[in-house]
Amino acid sequence: MDWKSIPQEYLVTNVKLCLGGKLSAKTGYLHVKDGKVKAIGDGELSVENVPTFDGNGAVLSPGFIDVHVHFREPGREEKESIHTGSRAAAAGGFTSVVTMPNTLPPVDSAPMITYQFDRARESGLCRVFPTGAISKNQDGESLTEFGDMVAAGAVGFTDDGTPVMNGSLMKYALQYSKMLGIPVTCHAEDTSLAGSGVMHAGSWSAKLGLPGIPRVAEDSMIYRDCELARATGGHLHVAHISTKGAVDTVRRAKADGINVTAEATPHHFTLNHSHCQTFSPMFKMNPPLREEPDVEAVIAGLCDGTIDCIATDHAPHTVMEKELMFDQAPFGIIGLETALAVGITSLVKAGKLDLGKLVYLMTEAAAKIYNLPGGKLEEGTDADFVLFDPEQQWTVLVDEVQSRSRNSPWLGEKLTGRVKATFMGGRNTWLDKDFS
Amino acid sequence: MALSSKDLIGLEHMSQEEITLILDTADAFRAVFDRPVRKVPIMRGKTVVNLFFEPSTRTRISFELAEQRLSADIINFSASSSSLKKGETLRDTAENIAAMKIDMIVMRHSSPGAAQYLADVLDASVINAGDGPHEHPTQGLLDIMTMRHKLGSLDGKKVTIIGDISHSRVARSNIYGLTKLGAEVTLCGPPTMVPGAMEQLGAKVEYDLKKAVRDADVLNILRIQLERQSQMVFPSNREYALMFGIDEDVLRTTKPECFVMHPGPMNREVEISSAVADGPRQVILDQVTNGVAIRMAVIYLLSGGDPGSLAGRG
Ligand SMILES: [Zn+2]
Numbered sequence: 001m002d003w004k005s006i007p008q009e010y011l012v013t014n015v016k017l018c019l020g021g022k023l024s025a026k027t028g029y030l031h032v033k034d035g036k037v038k039a040i041g042d043g044e045l046s047v048e049n050v051p052t053f054d055g056n057g058a059v060l061s062p063g064f065i066d067v068h069v070h071f072r073e074p075g076r077e078e079k080e081s082i083h084t085g086s087r088a089a090a091a092g093g094f095t096s097v098v099t100m101p102n103t104l105p106p107v108d109s110a111p112m113i114t115y116q117f118d119r120a121r122e123s124g125l126c127r128v129f130p131t132g133a134i135s136k137n138q139d140g141e142s143l144t145e146f147g148d149m150v151a152a153g154a155v156g157f158t159d160d161g162t163p164v165m166n167g168s169l170m171k172y173a174l175q176y177s178k179m180l181g182i183p184v185t186c187h188a189e190d191t192s193l194a195g196s197g198v199m200h201a202g203s204w205s206a207k208l209g210l211p212g213i214p215r216v217a218e219d220s221m222i223y224r225d226c227e228l229a230r231a232t233g234g235h236l237h238v239a240h241i242s243t244k245g246a247v248d249t250v251r252r253a254k255a256d257g258i259n260v261t262a263e264a265t266p267h268h269f270t271l272n273h274s275h276c277q278t279f280s281p282m283f284k285m286n287p288p289l290r291e292e293p294d295v296e297a298v299i300a301g302l303c304d305g306t307i308d309c310i311a312t313d314h315a316p317h318t319v320m321e322k323e324l325m326f327d328q329a330p331f332g333i334i335g336l337e338t339a340l341a342v343g344i345t346s347l348v349k350a351g352k353l354d355l356g357k358l359v360y361l362m363t364e365a366a367a368k369i370y371n372l373p374g375g376k377l378e379e380g381t382d383a384d385f386v387l388f389d390p391e392q393q394w395t396v397l398v399d400e401v402q403s404r405s406r407n408s409p410w411l412g413e414k415l416t417g418r419v420k421a422t423f424m425g426g427r428n429t430w431l432d433k434d435f436s
Numbered sequence: 437m438a439l440s441s442k443d444l445i446g447l448e449h450m451s452q453e454e455i456t457l458i459l460d461t462a463d464a465f466r467a468v469f470d471r472p473v474r475k476v477p478i479m480r481g482k483t484v485v486n487l488f489f490e491p492s493t494r495t496r497i498s499f500e501l502a503e504q505r506l507s508a509d510i511i512n513f514s515a516s517s518s519s520l521k522k523g524e525t526l527r528d529t530a531e532n533i534a535a536m537k538i539d540m541i542v543m544r545h546s547s548p549g550a551a552q553y554l555a556d557v558l559d560a561s562v563i564n565a566g567d568g569p570h571e572h573p574t575q576g577l578l579d580i581m582t583m584r585h586k587l588g589s590l591d592g593k594k595v596t597i598i599g600d601i602s603h604s605r606v607a608r609s610n611i612y613g614l615t616k617l618g619a620e621v622t623l624c625g626p627p628t629m630v631p632g633a634m635e636q637l638g639a640k641v642e643y644d645l646k647k648a649v650r651d652a653d654v655l656n657i658l659r660i661q662l663e664r665q666s667q668m669v670f671p672s673n674r675e676y677a678l679m680f681g682i683d684e685d686v687l688r689t690t691k692p693e694c695f696v697m698h699p700g701p702m703n704r705e706v707e708i709s710s711a712v713a714d715g716p717r718q719v720i721l722d723q724v725t726n727g728v729a730i731r732m733a734v735i736y737l738l739s740g741g742d743p744g745s746l747a748g749r750g
Contacts, residue, residue, distance in 0.1 A: 195667075203636035207448075209548040209569035209608060279549025323525045325547030327568065 006428050007051055009033040015055035015387065017042065019377060021360035023059065030060060032383040035426035040377050055387055056435070058420050061359045062377050063095025063384035065366040066336060067263060068160075068239055068311035071097075071128070073119060075104025080316035080404045082116060085336075086125035088314070088403035090429035092336040093419040095384035096127040096367070096374050097314075101138070102161035108133040108144045110152035117153055125429045127384070129372060131156040131185065134173045138162045143172060150180045155370040158185035160239055165191055167224060174234025183235040183261070183369065186225045188246065189287065193217035198327050200273040200288040208276060210327060213288050219245035226253040229260050237369055238262040240313045242287035244297035251306040261369050262301070263311040266335060266342040269298045271409065281322045281329030282409040285315070299352050302361060309366040310358075312339050316405030334403045337396075338410050344390055344417030355390055383426035387435075392418040439737050443555040443562040446571035447612040455613055459581050461733035461743050466726065468505075478736055479508035482539040487529075488514045488565070489545045494700060495565050495575075498724070499542050502731035511538075526550060530557050540739065543567075561738040563731075569603045574734060575699055576609025578727040580617065582719055583654055585726075586695055591618035596648050597639075598680055599658025599707060600629040600669075606658060606699050611637045624648035625680055628669045645680055649690045656697045657682050660707045673706045683709035687717060695719055 010032055017028040017040065024042050031039040031047060039045060071085035080088075082099075089097050099116060101107035107116065113130050120128035132149040134157045136142055146157060157177055164170045164186065173184045194217040199205050201212025222238060226249055229236035238250060241262045253260045267285060272292050275283040283289060301307035315332025322329050335342075343358045367375030374384050396410045422430035439454055447455065468474055484503045488496055491514070503510050526545075533541060534557075541558070543551055544565040551564035551571075566572040580590065587593050595614050601607045601623045611621050621639040623630050635641050642648040649655060660676060670676050682696060696708070696718045704710045712718060737743065 201631075201633075203633050206602070206631060206633035206636055207608075209567075209571070209603075209605060279552060320525060323527050325526065325545070325550050325553065327547045 006426065009038075009050050011045065011047055011050050011052045012055050012060065013044070013052055015058055015060035018059050018061035018356055018359045020364070021356045023354070023356040023359075028060070030377070030383075030385065032426045035383055037377050037379055037381050037383050039379060058387040058389050059355070060385055060387050062363040062375050063386050063422060063424060064093045064340065064362045065096040065372060065375055066094050066312050066314065066339070067098040067309060067366050067369050068265075069097045069099055069314040069336065070102065070316065070332070071099050072103060072316060074115070078404075079318055082119040082128060083123040083125070084402070084404040085314070085316070086120065086123045086128065088334065088336045088401075089126040090422045090424070091402040091419065092338070093340055093386035093388060093422050093430070094126060094336055095386070095422065095424045095429070096129065096372055098129045098131060098155060098370055098372070100158060100160040101131050101133040106133045106138040107131070108136050108138065110145065110148040113149050113152040113154050126424065127374070129153070129155045129370060131158050133157070134159045134164060134184065135169060140164055140166055140169060143169070143176065146176050146180055150182060154182070155372065156183045156185055156237065158187065158239070160185060160187040163187050163189040163191055163221065167228065170225060171228050171232060174228055174232040174236065178232060178234040182371070183237040185237040185239050186221065187239050188218045188221035188225060190217045190221050193220070197288070198284060199276045200290050202273055202291055204273045204276055208279070210276070213286070215243045215245055215290070215294075218243050218287055219249065222246040222249050226250065226258055226260055229253070230256065230258045233259065235259045235261070240265050240268065240287055240311070241298065241301070241307060242268045242290050242294060244294045247297045247301040247306055251301070254306060261308045262306065263309050263369070264298045264302060264307045265311060265313045266339050266346075267333060267409065269295060269302065270342055270346040271295075275409070276326070279326045280409075281324065281326050282333060282407060282411070284326055284329055284331055285313070285333055286331035299347065302347075303353055309369060310339065310343060310361045311366065312336055314403075316403055317407050319406055322407045333407050333409055334401070334405055335408075337402060338408060338415065340388060340419060341394070341415035341417040342410065345415045348390070349416055383423060385423050386419060387421045388417060388419045390417050392416070394418050437743075442738065443551070444573050444734050444738060445551050445555055445562070445564045447573050447576050447609050447616070448571065450613075450616070452616045455577070455580070455616055457743060458577055458730065458733050458737060459584060461737060462577070462581055462726065462729040465732040465736070466729040469725070469729070475505050475507060477507045478741060479503065479506035479739060481509075482739060483509045483511065484540045484542060484735070485511045485513060485533060485538050487533075487541055487543040488512070489543070490566070492544050492566065495544065498727045499565060499731050502728050502735060505728070506732055506735055508735070526553060527557060530554050534558050534560065540735065563734060563738065566605050569605050569608070571609045571612075572605035573609050574727070574730050575606050576613045577734070578723055578730040579606070579610055579656060579697060579699070580613050581726045581730055582697060582723050585722070586719065587653055590614060593619045593653045594622065594651050595619050595654050595656060596622045596624055596652040597656045597658065598624045598645070598648070598682065600660060601625055601634055601658070602629055602631055603661065604658050608637065610656060611639045615639070622648050622652070626670055645686065646689060649686060649694070652690060652694050654695055654697060655682060655690070657708050659699065659701060660703055662703065662706075673703075677706050681705070681707055681709060682712055684711050684715070687712060697723060699723070
C-alpha cells in the first residue's frame, strides 16, 4: 500500500509503540478508523479487508505538541504564515501547536482568535491553538477581553516578546484567568535589566564586546511571577526557562504548591553562550544561550519534573534579517523541524534521559499545560501520531527546510533521529522522502 | 616571515611574532617620516576603500594619510549603520565592493563582528578600524608601539588601563596585544564600567585607582563617553574625575618614570587633567604619529609587502 493514499480505515503494523513515557520492546500495531484510534497495542492484530501499512520498524508515538511557536500571521507572512508554519510542524512530527500572539497586529481580541483558527483549518496540516495577548496591542497597559477570547477558543494568555513589566497587570491577569481555568504564560525578562543586551552577560559577552542580558533579568521576573501565582492561585506557565536560578525558583515554587508549570527549548538544553563567538545571529535568541551550568540545570529540571515539557519557541525570521550583524539581527530561531532530532542527539544519545521520557515531554506533558486534546493514543482518541526512526542520522539541509524561514543554528549539522511520517486525525500530513 | 591572514580583524587571534613583525615594520616606516619626501610607491595602482559606518575623523585621517604615503588610490565612503538596517545589508555593500575590484577595505562599523563578516565574504583584505566595542587592532598596535619606544621590551612591564573598559574596543585590543608580548595588564574604573568578567580576557581588575597606578609603568587613559552618564553607569563627570581622573596628584603616587597615554579625543578635566594632558609625562602626540606608521605597516604587510626589502629603501 502507498502511504500517500490513506483510506478511511487502516492498520499500521511493524512499529514500536511509545506511549505514556515508555518505549515498548515489542512490535505493535495501530488500527485507525474515521480519523480515530480504533485499537492500539503490542503484538499483532488481524482485521479482515483493512489495508495495512508497514511501519518498517519505526517508533510510533502520539503526534508531538509544541506549546510555543510564532507563526507570524497576520502581518509578517514574509517570515512565516499559519500554513508554512503548519507545514514545518508536520515535517517535525507535530500535530498540535500553541501560537504566540505577537503578530501584527497582535492577537488581542476574539475575532483574531477566530481568524487564526480559520487559517489553520484551511491549511489542514496541524492543529493550531492560539493564545491571546494579556494586554491590548501588547502595550502592557490594560487587560484584553480574556473571556471573549476563551469563548472563541484561546487556550492561554501571554505577552511573549513584550514582557509584562507592570506587576499589577500580571497579578490581574493571573486572577482573571484563574476564573477561566487557563494559564498565563510569562516571558520572564525585566526589560530594564536586559537593557540593550543581545546575548548572555558573561565571559563571552565581555570578550566579544556585545552587550549582555544578565541572568537576573530572568531570575527576578520568574521570582515575581511565582509569588504572584502564589498570591492569586492562578496558573503561571513559564516560557523558555534558561537559567539555573529560574529552574531553582520553579522547583521551590512547585514544592510550595504554587500552580506553576515550565517549558524548556531544545536550544537551551543543548547550546551555550560560547556559540556566539562566531558572531552568527543564528545563535541570537531571547532568552539568550546561557552557560554550561545553566544548560545542566535545565536538563536536570527536565529529568526531575521541575520543567514540565519541551517547547521550541519556533521564531522564524527572514534570511535578510538574520544576515544583519549580531547586535542588529532579530532574536529567535526556527525549531519545529529539528526538535525531535536535537532531543535525541543531546539528551537520549548523551544518556541524560530515555526516549520514552523525551517523547512524553513532547506529547502528553505538553498537552497538560494548556488542557489540549491529544498527546495520548487510546481507543477513541484522534489518530494524531508520528512515525520516526530514532537511529537515523541526517544532516539539516537548507533546501529541505519546510518553514518559510531558514534561521536554524543546526543548518549543516548532523543529528540523530528522523521523522518519517506524521498523521493528523488519521490523515497523512508529512512523509519523509524515502518513506513509502 | 609574513602575516598569516589576508585581514587584520583583531589582536586576539594574532601571534606574538606577527605583532612584533608589524611593530618592527612600523618602526622602519616611522624613519621615513623624517625625510623630505614622505611618500613611497609601494601601493601604486592599488585601491583602498575607507568604509566608515560611524563617524571617526581621527582614525579615518590617519588611515588616509598612511594610504597616501604608500601611494594608494583612495576611495572614502561614509554612511550610517542605521541606514543599512533598512533594506540593504552589509552583504549587499560587500558584494558591491567586490564587484568593483578593490584591493583593500578599511572598515569602521558599530557592530562587533562586522569586520570578520566582511573578511569572510570578500577576497580583498579587510582592516578593522573598529567594530563596535569589540576590537580596534591598529589602535592597540600604535599604543604598543609607543610603549615599546619608551620601555623597550614589554615583557613583565605593568600597564594600567583606566576607563569604560566594557565598552572599549581600544581596551580589548590593548589587552590582547599586550598580554601576548608578556606585559601585565590591570584594568581600573568603576565596576559599572569594568565588570569582573573582563578578567577572562587575561587582565587583572582593580577598582582602587591608587593600587592600580602604584606599580604601573604606563597609564593608558580611555575617553569617557559622556552620554553613558544618562544610562546610569556613573553619577557625574565630577565624581568620575574625583575618583578615576588622572591629575598631577595621582601621578605623584606613581613611579617617577611612569608615563601617560590617551587614544583621544580627550575630555579634559574628566578622565585627564589639562596639566597632565599637556605635561612632561604624556606621549599623546607620539601616539598620533605612530598611528600613521602602524597603519602603513599593516597595509604594506597585508598587501604582500616583504618586510626585509624595506630597509633597502633607505
Ligand atoms: Zn519569549
